[in-house]
Amino acid sequence: MSIEINGLEHVYSPNTLFEHAALKGIDCSIAEGKVTAIIGQTGSGKSTLVQHLNGLLVPTGGSLDICGFHIQPLLKIKDIKELRRKVGLVFQFPEYQLFEETIEKDIAFGPKNFGTSEEDALKLVRKVLPMVGLDESYLDRSPFELSGGQKRRVAIAGILILDPEVLVLDEPTAGLDPQGAKEMMTLFMNLNRKLNKTVLLVTHDMNHVMNYCDDVMVLDHGKLKHKSDVQTFFEHPDWMINIGIEPPALIRLKMALQAKGFDIPDDVLTLEALGNCIEKQVKAHE
Numbered sequence: 001m002s003i004e005i006n007g008l009e010h011v012y013s014p015n016t017l018f019e020h021a022a023l024k025g026i027d028c029s030i031a032e033g034k035v036t037a038i039i040g041q042t043g044s045g046k047s048t049l050v051q052h053l054n055g056l057l058v059p060t061g062g063s064l065d066i067c068g069f070h071i072q073p074l075l076k077i078k079d080i081k082e083l084r085r086k087v088g089l090v091f092q093f094p095e096y097q098l099f100e101e102t103i104e105k106d107i108a109f110g111p112k113n114f115g116t117s118e119e120d121a122l123k124l125v126r127k128v129l130p131m132v133g134l135d136e137s138y139l140d141r142s143p144f145e146l147s148g149g150q151k152r153r154v155a156i157a158g159i160l161i162l163d164p165e166v167l168v169l170d171e172p173t174a175g176l177d178p179q180g181a182k183e184m185m186t187l188f189m190n191l192n193r194k195l196n197k198t199v200l201l202v203t204h205d206m207n208h209v210m211n212y213c214d215d216v217m218v219l220d221h222g223k224l225k226h227k228s229d230v231q232t233f234f235e236h237p238d239w240m241i242n243i244g245i246e247p248p249a250l251i252r253l254k255m256a257l258q259a260k261g262f263d264i265p266d267d268v269l270t271l272e273a274l275g276n277c278i279e280k281q282v283k284a285h286e
């Protein structure tokens with residue numbers, strides 16, 4: 001089931017001195033089973049938008065439909081716990097939410113909270129650990145003795161154990177080194193490709209958008225500026241530049257070569273294709 005967003009508005013602190021319209025009428029449909037990037041400059045409304053998806057924020061105007069829930073202003077969400085099970089939201093630095101004394105207990109917390117027996121919850125923990133690239137040797141360890149990247153895996157396991165349909169990731173690679181970020185992105189892609197989870201990824205990293213996402217939504221000052229598949233998006237670098245986002249290195253290289261007179265079609269979006277294109281033109285001049 002796709003996620004339908006209709007005229008979504010969010011005003012913080014309405015009717016006060018601090019009133020601020022963060023979302024100004026977002027309309028879009030987000031495809032099921034795909035990885036959709038949500039990008040935009042800082043303050044454009046990305047986090048505000050995704051917090052509506054699991055009921056953390058309620059719209060002040062418009063509505064959204066997600067996983068069988070219809071969410072609109074002043075309408076109490078009937079089973080918010082179930083919505084939060086179906087839509088797993090991973091915040092920036094999720095490791096700060098770990099609190100139990102062992103990793104096993106931390107990951108088992110969610111299902112136990114939903115009434116699963118201790119025994120079944122611990123079985124689920126063992127099932128979910130390899131999904132985040134950890135093994136059973138971690139179970140008895142304290143979450144606090146792990147590295148930042150490992151802690152983040154434990155926090156993500158605590159969300160995956162509830163088998164969400166939609167996984168919303170708000171800057172999940174913030175603060176990780178390039179290798180850690182790559183591993184984290186590979187983990188999410190596997191969840192999408194192997195388990196068919198719909199993934200929404202808030203990111204500032206255009207290389208991640210290019211390498212791992214299917215679709216992209218661009219927010220600008222609380223409005224949806226563009227929505228397209230990733231290929232179309234990177235064929236139009238002006239869409240990024242016009243709202244102050246720097247295109248990834250490959251696109252900048254392509255633009256620099258185009259400016260030097262090389263004839264490079266817009267749909268050339270890999271290093272290999274770019275190399276072939278240049279090679280052909282250099283050979284033609286020899």
Ligand SMILES: Nc1ncnc2c1ncn2[C@@H]1O[C@H](COP(=O)(O)OP(=O)(O)OP(=O)(O)O)[C@@H](O)[C@H]1O
Pocket residue numbers: 012013020021022040041042043044045046047048049
């Ligand atoms: N709790 C709040 N109260 C008032 N204004 C807020 C609140 N949270 C966010 N805002 C404002 O709403 C706007 C959108 O914020 P939001 O956090 O959604 O942006 P963002 O695109 O996620 O930014 P970033 O990339 O920096 O995380 C910003 O102007 C922000 O200052």
